[in-house]
Each structure stands twice: as structure tokens, then as C-alpha cells.
Amino acid sequence: MSQRISVIVIGGSHAGLAVSQKLLRQRPKAAITLISPLDEYYFNIAAPRFLVKPESLPPSKYLYSIPDAFRDYPAGSFTFVKGLVTKIDYTTKSVAVALPAGSSTAAAVSSYDFDYLVIASGSSTPATLGQEGVRLPFKATPFEDIRKAIYEAQVKLADAQRVVIGGAGPLGVEIAGELAEAPGSKKVTLVSRPNVLLEGATVAVQRTAMSLLKRKNVDVLTGTTVEEAVYEPDTQTWKVKLSTGKTYTTDAYFATTGTVPNNEFIPKGCLNPQGWVNVDEQLRVVENGVSRTDTYAVGDITCHPYRLLSRVSLQGQTVASNIAAAIEQNSRIMTYSTEAQKKMMVVPVGQSTGTGHLGGWTMFGCLVWFFKGKDFLTYEAPKFLQGQMR
Ligand SMILES: Cc1cc2nc3c(=O)[nH]c(=O)nc-3n(C[C@H](O)[C@H](O)[C@H](O)COP(=O)(O)OP(=O)(O)OC[C@H]3O[C@@H](n4cnc5c(N)ncnc54)[C@H](O)[C@@H]3O)c2cc1C
Numbered sequence: 001m002s003q004r005i006s007v008i009v010i011g012g013s014h015a016g017l018a019v020s021q022k023l024l025r026q027r028p029k030a031a032i033t034l035i036s037p038l039d040e041y042y043f044n045i046a047a048p049r050f051l052v053k054p055e056s057l058p059p060s061k062y063l064y065s066i067p068d069a070f071r072d073y074p075a076g077s078f079t080f081v082k083g084l085v086t087k088i089d090y091t092t093k094s095v096a097v098a099l100p101a102g103s104s105t106a107a108a109v110s111s112y113d114f115d116y117l118v119i120a121s122g123s124s125t126p127a128t129l130g131q132e133g134v135r136l137p138f139k140a141t142p143f144e145d146i147r148k149a150i151y152e153a154q155v156k157l158a159d160a161q162r163v164v165i166g167g168a169g170p171l172g173v174e175i176a177g178e179l180a181e182a183p184g185s186k187k188v189t190l191v192s193r194p195n196v197l198l199e200g201a202t203v204a205v206q207r208t209a210m211s212l213l214k215r216k217n218v219d220v221l222t223g224t225t226v227e228e229a230v231y232e233p234d235t236q237t238w239k240v241k242l243s244t245g246k247t248y249t250t251d252a253y254f255a256t257t258g259t260v261p262n263n264e265f266i267p268k269g270c271l272n273p274q275g276w277v278n279v280d281e282q283l284r285v286v287e288n289g290v291s292r293t294d295t296y297a298v299g300d301i302t303c304h305p306y307r308l309l310s311r312v313s314l315q316g317q318t319v320a321s322n323i324a325a326a327i328e329q330n331s332r333i334m335t336y337s338t339e340a341q342k343k344m345m346v347v348p349v350g351q352s353t354g355t356g357h358l359g360g361w362t363m364f365g366c367l368v369w370f371f372k373g374k375d376f377l378t379y380e381a382p383k384f385l386q387g388q389m390r
Helices: 014-025 044-052 146-159 170-181 203-215 309-328 365-373 378-385
Strands: 005-010 030-036 040-042 063-065 078-082 084-089 094-098 109-113 116-119 162-166 187-191 219-221 226-232 237-242 247-250 252-255 284-287 290-297 344-348 354-358 361-363
Touching: 005 014, 005 109, 014 030, 014 309, 014 378, 040 378, 044 146, 044 170, 063 378, 116 309, 162 170, 162 226, 162 237, 162 247, 170 187, 170 203, 170 344, 203 219, 203 344, 203 354, 203 361, 226 252, 237 252, 290 309, 309 378, 344 365, 354 365, 361 365
Parallel strands: 005 030, 005 116, 030 078, 116 290, 162 187, 162 252, 187 219
Antiparallel strands: 040 063, 084 094, 094 109, 226 237, 237 247, 284 290, 344 354, 354 361
């Protein structure tokens, strides 16, 4: 039997799973190794709902075993490694992997050879890293107990009577809507640097978001920035200083803006000045201006704008098809263009309404509820896990 080609996928979230599943389904003569520090698929999209209203979504709706999702493939075609890639070495065509404490292997670091490499290491957020305010697990951090992190965040948000949120993009608006409906009549303040909410959305959507939040008694401050947020352990409160000169004393402050690339292990020649991976239209990694034929990137970690789940499936399909074509030595190459994907934004504001648009078409509140608000898309999570989304 001829030797299988080794494909290593770095990152077991939406993008890494999409590539792995879509590639396996094409039955290439390949052995895929998916490396990620969490062996569960974390459907973080629903975080605004389950962090604020834990009883509305049990963990079984947003955490899924990754190895279980691949158990039906033939032996030898798929391996999951719980680990964190710390280095890519192109001279040996291998990656170094830090293994979790107490793993079955004696060594703390292991090495895996590859023929093709897929970088799907995504991004983190300042709130996830605890850099700005209360730490909230909007993404998972390496090797942490994600259930514990979620529980601790749920308790903090439940205990907070006064909450200030920095940033009024989709996540800020969604979580403000959820907090406004949480038990205990919380005082919620949403701070927006632009003069509008949901920058980049259509005017109709921006206006609707504003009026829905006001109806829920959320205090919306536009044209305002958070200059400083300091935790005071004695009073267990945050002092949040705004650009207007006003200082808020609050039980919880957190930021909902900012994305931080997970790029520590990626050669600098592959990164743009902001730290994202340069790719060409085939999603091959571009190193020092030249496309590599052995490495692809997909999802948030790429230099493409709009770091959104809705962009991931088509990118995953593109990478899977191009690796399959390279292995089979055929010329059925797929290309990816950001512009070819319609712009959309769907933003629930609380349990039963919201706003959004698909291209230039505005969505009514009941449609937002039906599509996303009722359970924050968790009904789609199994399809993302199986790589069945288009
Ligand atoms: C709270 C929240 C809500 C969102 N809601 C929406 C929404 O409603 N609609 C939408 O379209 N988008 C939404 N997004 C954006 C969406 O989450 C991202 O676009 C999506 O997560 C990108 O997936 P990814 O797999 O590329 O990266 P990530 O989800 O960031 O996953 C990266 C994976 O790589 C792993 N990894 C990182 N470094 C290494 C390493 N060195 N070695 C091995 N593994 C590594 C990580 O542990 C993780 O498993 C939301 C984002 C947030 C934070």
C-alpha cells in the first residue's frame, strides 16, 4: 500500500474542523492530524446568551467532543492530538507541539512531520485574555478548563448589578440586550466610540438597534471612548473613566472589541504588519511575497477582513479542495474572494427580537429571533462540527 500523505491542521475550532471534515470526505490518500489544546468544539457564537442566562442553554448545546465527531472515518485517516503548536520548522517540515501536563506521553513536547500544513489557529479577544476588564471566555485559552471558565464568568455577570460594556459592535449590542433581560434589573451602560451602534451595518439596522436597547433601559453612550478601567479590590468595583470626563463606578466592566491573532508559532515572514497570515486567492500562505505550496491558512488567522464564522465554511471548502487537488495531482483549483460572500449581520437584542441585514435587505425582529435569537444558532453547531455547512 502506498504511503499516506501527512496533513497537519493546527486549531480545532470552526475553521480547522471545516477543513478536516471536508478533506476527509473527499477520501484523499492522506492521514490528517488535527492539533488543538482543547478536545472539545466550543461554539462560542452563543456566548452572549449562555454567559448571561446559563439556564437557557446547557453546555451540551455549545461543547462537543472532537474525537467523537471523527470516529466513523477509516482507521489511520484521522488522529486528534491535544496540544499547542509552538513552532513550525520548514527545514524538517515538522511542527513542535507542547502537550498538556499529565498527558500519556513522557515528553512535554512532541514533534509531527507534515507534507501539507493548514493554519487555523484563529484569534482571541482582550476580554478572553483578561486584558480589559472582567475575564470572559468569548474564546477558549490553551489547556484551560473551559467549563470552569464559563461557570466563573456566569457567576460574575449574575452578581453584577451595574455593568459597563466597552464597544458597540454585534457582540456588545447582543450582550447588552441579554444583560438587560437578566434577573435583578441590572443597570447596563453601553459605550460606543462611533456616533452609531453596529458600525458598518445599514442605517436602518443601526437605528433599530439603538431603539431596541433604549426600550430595554440600556444607557447608550455614543461618540465616547473608555480611557481607563481600573479594578479596586477593596470595594470590588471597577472605576471606568470615559472620554467625556465622567467616571463610572461599576460591578463589572468588559470590552467587546478587538481581535488578537494566535500567531506566536508562525514564521514572521508569513505575517502582515498587524500579525495576520498573508494568503493568496487559493488560501496558500504567502511567505516573504511568495506563495508556499505546502501551507494553507483559513478562518480568523488569515489577513482577510470580516473575521466571521459565516466566512469559514467557504474558506474551509477552498482549502480542502486545493489540498485534495494537490495530493491527487489534478488541476481542480478553487479560489476564494472575500467580495464574493454577501455581507450579513444578524444581531439578537434579547430573547425575542433583534435586527440585522443580509446584503441590503433588512431583517425584521421576528426573523432575527427565528434565525438566531431563539437559541443563538446552537442548532447549527452540530453541522459546523461535522463540516456540513456550505
Ligand atoms: C463571542 C463571539 C461571538 C461571535 N459571534 C459571531 C456570529 O454571530 N457570527 C459570525 O459570523 N461570527 C461570530 N464571531 C466570530 C467567530 O467566532 C470567528 O470568526 C470564528 O471563531 C473563527 O473561527 P476559527 O476556527 O478561524 O478561529 P477560532 O475560533 O479562534 O479557533 C482557533 C482554534 O485554534 C486553536 N489554537 C490557537 N493557537 C493554537 C496553537 N498554537 N496550536 C494549536 N491550536 C491552536 C484554538 O485553541 C482554537 O481552538 C463571534 C466571535 C465572538 C468572540
